[in-house]
Amino acid sequence: MGRHPETEQRIREAAFRALVEHGYADLSIKDIGDELGQNPSLIYHYFDSKDDLLLSMLDVFVEIFLDQRTEKPITDPETELREFVGQILHPKPAQVEQVMFAPPSDIETAVSRIFVELWAHATWDPDFRRKTTLVEDRLRETVTRILRAGIELEQFRPVDPELTADHILFLLKQGIHTGTTTNRDAAVDRVQTIVDGIITDISRE
Structure with a gap:
């Protein structure tokens, strides 16, 4: 039986x-098969295990949130950074549908839950930890690249781009985690306000 990229997706x-x-x-693999509407044995033709499948799924997140920006020239770093923060904190269905044919209806809740679930599992699983580290490295590179462009274009003050990127990413992760694991429903919006303030502070205007 041949492998089909559409089925794998x-x-x-x-x-x-x-x-x-x-x-x-x-x-369980059976749960995934039920959601797929196929015999679970089909899944094992493409993936060795549940973890193998979920690790592969993290690549989809990279494509959704990062790959679309990699080759895009940065002409307005401040706007792009604000958009990127909003994209991470409040992903929209249209954005996810660019790489997923049938995502969950509540994209923001779905993405937040998956972030918390898989990052928590990385506490115990070195394979997941390697993958989450790669994902976070890509996030940091993206934010750093935008900050550097802003400094070069004299839109941002000459801050340390790596340190500032770390600061922003820490806040984003904390906001998502708090919003997903507590009853603080305003946590994500609060973090967006804080990060918007940071961007305003480093802006030359």
Whole structure:
């Protein structure tokens, strides 16, 4: 039986939806097969295990949030940085649908839950830790690249781009985690306000 990229992508999308519904600990290949509407044995033709599939799914997030920006020239760094922060904190269905045919209806909740579930699992699993480290490195590189462009274009003051990127990413991660794991429903919006203030502070205007 040959491998089909479309089927492989549909399996990832089914895993995305099933993980949001069940959480990592209770998620099974059968749950993913039920979400897919196929015999679970099909999944094993493409992925060795649940973890192999979920690790692959993290590549989808990189494509959604980062790959679309890699080659894009930066002409307005301040606007781009604000948009990137909003994209991470409040992902929109249209944005996710560019790489997923059938994402969950509540994209923001889904992405936040998956972030918390997979990053928590990385506490115990070195394979997941390697992958989450790579994802965070890509996030840091993206923010640093925007900051450097802003400094070169004299839109931002000459701050340390790496340190500032670390600061912004720490706040984004904390906001998502707090908003997902507590009843502080305003946590994400609060973090966006704080990061907007940082961007205003480093802006020359």
